[in-house]
Amino acid sequence: xxxxxxxDTVFLTHRKVTLALHKLRDGSxxxxxxxxxxxxxxxxxxxxxxxxxxPVWGLDFTGHGRSSVPVGGGYSCEMLMADVDFAxxxxxxxTILGYGLGAYVALLTAGARPDLVHGxxxxxxxxxxxxxxxxxxxxxxxxAGLREGTNTTPDPWALIExxxxxxxxxxxATFIRLATxxxxxxxxxxxxCRVRPPWVTTTEDAPGVMTNVTVNEAxxxxxSE
Amino acid sequence: xxxxxRNLVPMTDERSYPGARVPDRIRxxxxxGVGIATYEWGKENNPPLFLVHGGNDFARTFDVxxxxxxxxxxxxxxxxxxxxxxxxxxxxxxxxxxxxxALSVMSSVTDEPAPVVAHSKGGAIMLLLAESSPYRVxxxxxxxxxxxxxxxxxxxxxxxxxxxxxxxxxxxxxxHEAATATRKPGTIEDLARRRGAMNPRLTIEWLEYLVxxxxxxxEDGWRWKLDPTMRFVGFGPWRPEWSLLRMVSLxxxxxxxxxxxxxxxxxxxxxxxxxxWLPRNGHLHVxxxxxxxxxxxxxxxxxxxxxxxxx
Numbered sequence: 001x002x003x004x005x006x007x008d009t010v011f012l013t014h015r016k017v018t019l020a021l022h023k024l025r026d027g028s029x030x031x032x033x034x035x036x037x038x039x040x041x042x043x044x045x046x047x048x049x050x051x052x053x054x055p056v057w058g059l060d061f062t063g064h065g066r067s068s069v070p071v072g073g074g075y076s077c078e079m080l081m082a083d084v085d086f087a088x089x090x091x092x093x094x095t096i097l098g099y100g101l102g103a104y105v106a107l108l109t110a111g112a113r114p115d116l117v118h119g120x121x122x123x124x125x126x127x128x129x130x131x132x133x134x135x136x137x138x139x140x141x142x143x144a145g146l147r148e149g150t151n152t153t154p155d156p157w158a159l160i161e162x163x164x165x166x167x168x169x170x171x172x173a174t175f176i177r178l179a180t181x182x183x184x185x186x187x188x189x190x191x192x193c194r195v196r197p198p199w200v201t202t203t204e205d206a207p208g209v210m211t212n213v214t215v216n217e218a219x220x221x222x223x224s225e
Numbered sequence: 226x227x228x229x230x231r232n233l234v235p236m237t238d239e240r241s242y243p244g245a246r247v248p249d250r251i252r253x254x255x256x257x258g259v260g261i262a263t264y265e266w267g268k269e270n271n272p273p274l275f276l277v278h279g280g281n282d283f284a285r286t287f288d289v290x291x292x293x294x295x296x297x298x299x300x301x302x303x304x305x306x307x308x309x310x311x312x313x314x315x316x317x318x319x320x321x322x323x324x325x326x327a328l329s330v331m332s333s334v335t336d337e338p339a340p341v342v343a344h345s346k347g348g349a350i351m352l353l354l355a356e357s358s359p360y361r362v363x364x365x366x367x368x369x370x371x372x373x374x375x376x377x378x379x380x381x382x383x384x385x386x387x388x389x390x391x392x393x394x395x396x397x398x399x400x401h402e403a404a405t406a407t408r409k410p411g412t413i414e415d416l417a418r419r420r421g422a423m424n425p426r427l428t429i430e431w432l433e434y435l436v437x438x439x440x441x442x443x444e445d446g447w448r449w450k451l452d453p454t455m456r457f458v459g460f461g462p463w464r465p466e467w468s469l470l471r472m473v474s475l476x477x478x479x480x481x482x483x484x485x486x487x488x489x490x491x492x493x494x495x496x497x498x499x500x501x502w503l504p505r506n507g508h509l510h511v512x513x514x515x516x517x518x519x520x521x522x523x524x525x526x527x528x529x530x531x532x533x534x535x536x
Contacts, residue, residue: 015404015454016316062317072259072307073325074317078461085397112393161321166462177386178393 100125
């Protein structure tokens with residue numbers, strides 16, 4: 001768990017999960033929500049590299065950072081998308097910048113909540129690739145490390161389950177289509193990753209996806225639209 | 226680790242049902258911190274046989290079928306999936322987690338491969354478990370739990386996208402509302418009638434019996450124990466046919482059973498969908514004019530077929 005101090009932290013409780021939403025930087029204008037990579041937390045966000053005039057927030061996913069650790073795992077990217085939905089309900093509409101796993105979750109959220117996501121910028125980080133998209137044997141997992149009496153993040157179940165979730169092309173394409181159909185932006189998804197797993201290469205030519213831009217160029221475009 | 230920590234057998238308003246038997250042993254198994262209610266019929270030193278229930282169901286739905294297998298000389302072991310019956314309600318649910326819980330319960334009974342009989346969603350997750358851990362499963366009987374590729378409605382892409390958008394929005398809205406949700410209370414008759422909408426072919430006497438072994442009695446009435454935050458997610462990356470692609474790889478003896486009458490809780494698959502994917506040692510038996518709950522509609526016939534197959 002990170003010892004970093006934040007400008008402010010809001011804890012959003014939803015039944016058995018408490019999410020930590022951190023204010024990373026003050027500013028004037030529309031907010032930016034930054035999503036960390038797999039196994040990271042908001043303290044790992046390279047804030048100095050991010051050019052954004054409005055307030056910048058970071059969300060610790062379930063089982064990460066200062067968010068709570070659920071007993072017995074059961075993670076999916078769709079549940080993390082629901083985490084972001086809770087954060088956006090608190091914050092209001094925002095642009096999202098996602099690293100690695102956070103990039104994929106940003107894309108899902110852009111499709112699920114096009115009214116709340118003013119552009120999703122996807123870039124490199126841990127957990128970008130996901131798992132196999134077809135038939136593959138699951139490993140039998142009988143231990144996720146020493147967990148006796150601990151509530152330590154990142155949750156080992158999160159690392160195991162979220163590093164192998166399937167991200168089929170047609171599924172990703174549907175979320176891009178949903179984002180594009182409703183968003184006021186002409187290109188609501190910006191793919192800025194240098195690493196290009198199959199779910200990226202097979203969808204980057206889709207209408208509504210911006211490519212060949214840097215993270216800050218994409219943020220600048222969304223800030224001005 | 227075994228922990229007895231709650232009264233798992235309701236003591237009031239119990240109803241009987243012909244052939245139904247309270248399990249011989251009931252315990253809570255600690256599966257990586259999740260309490261899994263586990264039930265057994267038959268002597269502890271008999272060879273084990275695992276029974277796996279379906280989604281939105283619970284282990285005590287085997288109260289007639291389980292004892293039939295136990296009387297043939299097996300130690301029949303079954304459990305409530307997380308969020309179901311008397312097992313813990315967790316923050317997160319997934320098939321991977323269900324499989325892990327299952328392996329944990331199975332390991333608490335034996336490290337040897339054992340026969341598995343699984344219904345509906347239980348059958349689908351046991352296909353995954355048997356493929357990934359074949360050394361755990363001696364033979365597999367799958368009762369109407371072989372999901373096949375969905376036939377998409379004949380609608381253009383934009384209509385299908387709209388339907389998916391509605392499913393996602395509904396699910397996210399439900400997650401907000403479910404934070405304070407509780408199950409609706411009612412009489413035994415109320416709960417049986419509500420369940421009857423999902424199980425239209427089962428008798429009201431059986432459904433009322435299920436209330437007394439699968440619901441809890443609060444001051445304001447009976448409530449089903451199923452976690453109210455759990456809801457079928459109508460979208461996701463998983464494709465139903467992936468289960469069949471795993472099924473074809475199985476090297477263990479396999480018996481699939483299909484009912485031909487569509488029901489709300491069924492997969493809506495037919496023989497034509499499943500037969501091409503039977504494994505090398507696989508057989509398929511089709512029950513005509515039977516619904517999704519084959520082992521409840523025809524417990525004796527299914528038990529006899531299972532016993533002959535696993536022997």
